[in-house]
Amino acid sequence: MIAAVLRPASRPSGKQVEPRGSPGIVRWLHRLITAIRANWPRVEIMLRADSHYCTPEVLRFCRSRKLHHTLGVAPTSTLRKHILGLEQSTAARAAAVKGGTKLRRFKGFYDGAASWDRVERIIARVEAGPQGTDTRFIVTSLSGPSGRTVYQDIYCARGQAENHVKAWKTHLAADRTSCCRASANQMRLFLHVGAYWLMWNLRRLMPRRSQWRVAQFDTLRIRLIKLAVRIEVLKTQVRLHLPRATPDQALFALLLTRMPRLSI
Numbered sequence: 001m002i003a004a005v006l007r008p009a010s011r012p013s014g015k016q017v018e019p020r021g022s023p024g025i026v027r028w029l030h031r032l033i034t035a036i037r038a039n040w041p042r043v044e045i046m047l048r049a050d051s052h053y054c055t056p057e058v059l060r061f062c063r064s065r066k067l068h069h070t071l072g073v074a075p076t077s078t079l080r081k082h083i084l085g086l087e088q089s090t091a092a093r094a095a096a097v098k099g100g101t102k103l104r105r106f107k108g109f110y111d112g113a114a115s116w117d118r119v120e121r122i123i124a125r126v127e128a129g130p131q132g133t134d135t136r137f138i139v140t141s142l143s144g145p146s147g148r149t150v151y152q153d154i155y156c157a158r159g160q161a162e163n164h165v166k167a168w169k170t171h172l173a174a175d176r177t178s179c180c181r182a183s184a185n186q187m188r189l190f191l192h193v194g195a196y197w198l199m200w201n202l203r204r205l206m207p208r209r210s211q212w213r214v215a216q217f218d219t220l221r222i223r224l225i226k227l228a229v230r231i232e233v234l235k236t237q238v239r240l241h242l243p244r245a246t247p248d249q250a251l252f253a254l255l256l257t258r259m260p261r262l263s264i
Helices: 025-039 056-064 084-096 147-155 158-170 182-204 217-225 249-261
Strands: 046-049 068-073 103-111 120-129 132-140 230-233 238-241
Touching: 046 147, 056 068, 068 147, 084 103, 084 120, 084 132, 103 147, 120 147, 132 147, 158 182, 158 217, 182 217, 217 249
Parallel strands: 046 068
Antiparallel strands: 068 132, 103 120, 120 132, 230 238
């Protein structure tokens, strides 16, 4: 996690990709890419996002900065004209299969919205099952991999990043932005980013094959941080006395020896 930016709950305008545009997530991305390219000018970067950020300005920004991109695209009547036959045949095949198994097929074509500068490679994913037919579209700059590979292995891999965001919001209560001023709520987000990195590195210090290495943040918080202790303040140190019945005492001893390696 690099940063967390508080912004209005609406679709970001294309101006947010410009260096001097209004504050937004993509403006942070511009600064991040500039910093990365300053150290590694030949590194290849992939921008992966949902249809919320698929705007003409974003596509133009990716081409100007030589970024690969794989973005979700909102379905339109123009795009659906390319896959009407595929939807019907996929639904017919799925209906003929016993057991309610879902059938997934892909189709690639070139098209673009009227506001785009040029046509782009579009990949359609059509999935049919007992609940009906579901179709998703993505736009990508990748020309080599098949549509199935781009969608399942590249685009859908962003789901793991969404799990990290979910852990940050749910387990660390990062969505508590109840202050009356936006600047105060933004400060809250910055503090929660620091808490995220503390918990991430604490989990990284755990033994590799232990259950703690994959524990959720709320588990670490309840089992290792939110504890009742007796505090003893001495002249040169502060002692924390845990109850004798505290579980996982060996883990506490191990973490104390690894704590100097904790980095933020």
